[in-house]
Amino acid sequence: xxxxxHALLLVAIILLSSPVVLATCACHDIAKLLPGxxxxxxxxxxxxxxxxxxxxxxxxxxxxxxxxxxxxEVAKIVKKLSVREKKQVAIRSGGHTPNPGFANTDSGITxxxxxxxxxxxxxxxxxxxxxxxxxxWRDIYATLDPVNRTVVxxxxxxxxxxxxxxxGGLSFFSPKYGxxxxxxxxxxxxxxxxxxxxxxxxxxxxxxxxxxxxxxxxGIVTRFDLITHSQSEYWGGAIQYAASADAAQLSAFESxxxxxxxxxxxxxxxxxxxxxxxxxxxxxxxxxxKPVANASALKMxxxxxxxxxxxxxxxxxxxxxxxxxxxxxxxxxATYATLSFRMGPGILPKIYKQWKDATTSLSAKVPNVTxxxxxxxxPPPPAANAPGNSFPFAPDSTPHKDDVLVxxxxxxxxxxxxxxxxxxxxxxxxxxxxxxxxxxxxKYLNYAAAWQDPxxxxxxxxxxxxxxxxxxxxxxxxxxxxVTGGFKxxx
Ligand SMILES: Cc1cc2nc3c(=O)[nH]c(=O)nc-3n(C[C@H](O)[C@H](O)[C@H](O)COP(=O)(O)OP(=O)(O)OC[C@H]3O[C@@H](n4cnc5c(N)ncnc54)[C@H](O)[C@@H]3O)c2cc1C
Ligand SMILES: *[C@@H]1O[C@H](CO)[C@@H](O)[C@H](O)[C@H]1NC(C)=O
Ligand SMILES: *[C@@H]1O[C@H](CO)[C@@H](O)[C@H](O)[C@H]1NC(C)=O
Ligand SMILES: *[C@@H]1O[C@H](CO)[C@@H](O)[C@H](O)[C@H]1NC(C)=O
Ligand SMILES: *[C@@H]1O[C@H](CO)[C@@H](O)[C@H](O)[C@H]1NC(C)=O
Ligand SMILES: *[C@@H]1O[C@H](CO)[C@@H](O)[C@H](O)[C@H]1NC(C)=O
Ligand SMILES: *[C@@H]1O[C@H](CO)[C@@H](O)[C@H](O)[C@H]1NC(C)=O
Numbered sequence: 001x002x003x004x005x006h007a008l009l010l011v012a013i014i015l016l017s018s019p020v021v022l023a024t025c026a027c028h029d030i031a032k033l034l035p036g037x038x039x040x041x042x043x044x045x046x047x048x049x050x051x052x053x054x055x056x057x058x059x060x061x062x063x064x065x066x067x068x069x070x071x072x073e074v075a076k077i078v079k080k081l082s083v084r085e086k087k088q089v090a091i092r093s094g095g096h097t098p099n100p101g102f103a104n105t106d107s108g109i110t111x112x113x114x115x116x117x118x119x120x121x122x123x124x125x126x127x128x129x130x131x132x133x134x135x136x137w138r139d140i141y142a143t144l145d146p147v148n149r150t151v152v153x154x155x156x157x158x159x160x161x162x163x164x165x166x167x168g169g170l171s172f173f174s175p176k177y178g179x180x181x182x183x184x185x186x187x188x189x190x191x192x193x194x195x196x197x198x199x200x201x202x203x204x205x206x207x208x209x210x211x212x213x214x215x216x217x218x219g220i221v222t223r224f225d226l227i228t229h230s231q232s233e234y235w236g237g238a239i240q241y242a243a244s245a246d247a248a249q250l251s252a253f254e255s256x257x258x259x260x261x262x263x264x265x266x267x268x269x270x271x272x273x274x275x276x277x278x279x280x281x282x283x284x285x286x287x288x289x290k291p292v293a294n295a296s297a298l299k300m301x302x303x304x305x306x307x308x309x310x311x312x313x314x315x316x317x318x319x320x321x322x323x324x325x326x327x328x329x330x331x332x333x334a335t336y337a338t339l340s341f342r343m344g345p346g347i348l349p350k351i352y353k354q355w356k357d358a359t360t361s362l363s364a365k366v367p368n369v370t371x372x373x374x375x376x377x378x379p380p381p382p383a384a385n386a387p388g389n390s391f392p393f394a395p396d397s398t399p400h401k402d403d404v405l406v407x408x409x410x411x412x413x414x415x416x417x418x419x420x421x422x423x424x425x426x427x428x429x430x431x432x433x434x435x436x437x438x439x440x441x442x443k444y445l446n447y448a449a450a451w452q453d454p455x456x457x458x459x460x461x462x463x464x465x466x467x468x469x470x471x472x473x474x475x476x477x478x479x480x481x482x483v484t485g486g487f488k489x490x491x
Pocket of ligand 6: 276
């Protein structure tokens with residue numbers, strides 16, 4: 001062979017093994033294997049899938065979207081993908097993560113699991129419901145409300161099941177029943193080699209535990225079987241206050257934490273800056289699991305004035321989750337970051353001030369930014385005799401009483417403002433962490449920024465266990481190397 005043809009061959013090899021070319025080949029291969037399940041950029045299915053991501057961050061452009069509808073198809077796809085190295089694969093359920101590249105990709109293949117959306121009630125009194133990973137909480141609530149049952153799902157109707165439950169899951173009912181993942185009795189999981197297994201307390205219990213907080217490092221969950229709890233209508237809604245109520249709000253949250261714990265009471269206290277209106281205000285989303293207006297655990301918030309809107313009433317989960325949905329800043333860029341701390345006097349106002357200062361200075365450069373600070377409880381850990389999760393709370397610990405979970409979230413309209421907002425939220429999170437110290441290391445995965453390390457925050461021992469599980473169920477490292485997005489274990 002001449003030098004020139006050697007060089008040409010080399011170029012051809014390099015080109016053909018680049019991730020983009022391999023991804024394109026894989027799209028064709030899967031289309032042959034599963035006709036009708038692969039969508040190219042010019043199709044309406046592709047466009048609908050991309051526009052269904054909640055934030056603009058994730059509306060990237062994969063080579064193709066692969067949309068299976070049953071676990072067997074997911075298994076076939078994974079088998080096909082796992083024999084080719086180097087391409088990039090992204091996995092999505094509801095598409096609500098604000099972290100770019102976590103549930104979509106610009107150069108590979110996106111596995112869109114929205115078609116796995118079957119809801120099946122099990123047992124004589126519907127005490128378990130099986131839901132596909134692509135189901136939306138809205139549809140589950142609509143199924144369960146009429147029979148006076150509920151699940152520990154998201155507080156916003158359009159959130160997906162798969163990311164929410166594998167990252168934890170904070171719900172209206174978490175103060176009583178724990179994280180959403182603690183209310184899963186079984187998961188159907190597609191492993192890296194395409195085998196489908198059941199993970200539950202008696203079958204692959206290590207995998208079961210790892211998937212409750214370790215998200216995408218071990219397999220693709222195709223179905224979750226959830227405990228349903230008896231639940232009739234209850235008191236809840238939102239109260240919005242003028243900024244002049246901020247001091248009273250902060251001191252009410254201190255009283256709430258100091259009072260004896262009432263597992264029926266759930267509150268997200270949020271401070272908001274709306275750049276479009278140039279105004280600060282605050283809102284409490286509050287729920288009490290019983291039909292009791294002004295329940296004593298939450299009455300101090302209901303009494304605060306001046307209020308600008310108040311929707312507190314007795315209603316159902318569908319109505320509450322749709323109400324919160326309406327107030328979510330959608331179709332914008334977004335970033336979240338989180339930390340947790342041991343409650344102590346005077347800490348809330350200091351974090352609030354850091355947030356307000358950072359927001360004020362950012363708003364000079366990003367006028368239409370929406371900036372939000374949220375305080376809420378960490379749920380109680382599972383009992384010693386219940387299956388555990390990956391989180392760093394012992395069965396006898398009381399994070400729900402002692403600690404507070406902070407979410408910073410920012411929303412803005414233009415891509416070019418990304419770096420400014422990101423450096424603001426990084427700086428703010430760093431100063432808040434410095435202020436509260438690192439006694440409580442927990443970073444809630446579903447609120448964590450891509451640059452945070454929520455899984456690392458579960459502690460060394462748990463990380464060793466998670467690495468062991470990943471190596472045993474995914475020896476070739478498919479979920480570490482080929483699936484590019486999501487929080488990865490340090491292997
Ligand atoms: C408007 C809004 C409201 C929210 N409300 C709440 C709330 O009330 N409580 C709360 O706790 N959180 C809430 N969140 C955060 C939410 O839990 C996370 O964004 C979560 O990732 C959403 O799940 P999803 O299925 O939409 O995830 P996606 O964005 O589809 O995926 C997120 C990550 O999970 C991985 N993943 C998805 N499905 C699977 C699967 N089946 N198997 C393995 N890995 C998978 C993906 O690869 C990706 O890395 C909210 C977010 C938004 C935007
Ligand atoms: C929930 O409550 C709303 C408002 O009262 C009502 O219109 C709706 O029918 C209820 N939904 C279900 C599923 O019960
Ligand atoms: C649900 O609970 C409400 C209030 O307790 C009751 O009136 C209604 O009959 C119940 N519905 C069903 C289907 O059990
Ligand atoms: C756990 O998995 C095993 C094996 O598939 C299955 O027989 C059993 O029913 C599962 N348990 C639950 C609670 O789903
Ligand atoms: C609850 O408290 C608010 C504020 O103090 C009050 O306006 C309202 O009437 C009370 N609601 C009920 C049903 O008692
Ligand atoms: C901010 O939003 C307002 C109202 O939507 C709009 O008129 C204005 O152009 C926006 N400004 C910037 C800098 O995007
Ligand atoms: C698939 O992987 C699992 C976990 O590593 C292993 O137990 C199983 O034997 C593998 N199956 C095949 C067909 O290779």
